[in-house]
Amino acid sequence: xxxxxxxxxxxxxxxxxxxxxxxxxxxxxxxxxxxxxxxxxxxxxxxxxxxxxxxxxxxxxxxxxxxxxxxxxxxxxxxxxxxxxxxxxxxxxxxxxxxxxxxxxxxxxx
Amino acid sequence: xxxxxxxxxxxxxxxxxxxxxxxxxxxxxxxxxxxxxxxxxxxxxxxxxxxxxxxxxxxxxxxxxxxxxxxxxxxxxxxxxxxxxxxxxxxxxxxxxxxxxxxxxxxxxxxxxxxxxxxx
Numbered sequence: 400x401x402x403x404x405x406x407x408x409x410x411x412x413x414x415x416x417x418x419x420x421x422x423x424x425x426x427x428x429x430x431x432x433x434x435x436x437x438x439x440x441x442x443x444x445x446x447x448x449x450x451x452x453x454x455x456x457x458x459x460x461x462x463x464x465x466x467x468x469x470x471x472x473x474x475x476x477x478x479x480x481x482x483x484x485x486x487x488x489x490x491x492x493x494x495x496x497x498x499x500x501x502x503x504x505x506x507x508x509x
Numbered sequence: 510x511x512x513x514x515x516x517x518x519x520x521x522x523x524x525x526x527x528x529x530x531x532x533x534x535x536x537x538x539x540x541x542x543x544x545x546x547x548x549x550x551x552x553x554x555x556x557x558x559x560x561x562x563x564x565x566x567x568x569x570x571x572x573x574x575x576x577x578x579x580x581x582x583x584x585x586x587x588x589x590x591x592x593x594x595x596x597x598x599x600x601x602x603x604x605x606x607x608x609x610x611x612x613x614x615x616x617x618x619x620x621x622x623x624x625x626x627x628x629x
Contacts, residue, residue: 400571430613430614432612432613432615432616434554434616436554441604441619441620441621441622442554442604442616442619443619444609444612444615444616444617447609447612447613447615447617448612448613448615451612453612453615453617483553485553485554487554487615487616489614495571496568497556497559497568497569497570498544498546498556498559499556500546500553500554500555500556501553502553503553503554
């Protein structure tokens with residue numbers, strides 16, 4: 400089945416830029432969504448279809464993608480951005496149909 | 510306001526059953542594909558099941574096939590997950606989530622989750 404690989408953790412100082420990667424075979428052909436999850440809360444969609452933002456999500460959150468890696472970029476990071484971030488794609492391979500989530504990346508604001 | 514509210518979680522012994530419910534409000538429920546997603550303690554998100562708006566198409570993660578059944582009652586604006594043969598590894602917070610067709614089916618609305626604990 401399809402696998403999405405994320406680094407377990409990323410650390411960044413306030414005001415700096417955080418980049419969280421999501422690797423997957425030929426991910427360039429898939430639509431990637433990103434979620435933010437704070438402790439004890441349900442996930443929140445922050446980027447959809449690789450690089451679009453839902454209404455209400457700050458412009459500081461952006462997404463990009465190359466052939467095998469999708470990246471969530473958070474600019475001007477502040478303490479409120481500390482959370483787990485997870486990528487997601489739809490897998491429609493011949494032997495499996497379903498959603499796949501990455502393992503998640505914990506963003507720490509130093 | 511669009512809202513999803515899960516219920517039905519609890520403590521159950523291995524091999525037991527539970528039925529989770531997700532009550533939807535503020536939306537035309539039948540127009541939306543829905544999903545169940547779970548999160549084991551201290552772990553990441555794990556997709557469990559999908560159901561189309563009509564209920565005619567369903568998908569499951571391999572580990573729950575044959576044990577879990579997803580269904581919906583559009584007249585009652587409700588989504589269900591019947592869980593049989595529960596195992597310790599099914600212990601998790603279970604979320605229902607709406608697919609947003611305008612957002613390439615991203616999950617734009619989530620419930621608050623209901624906790625399932627499988628233990629003797």
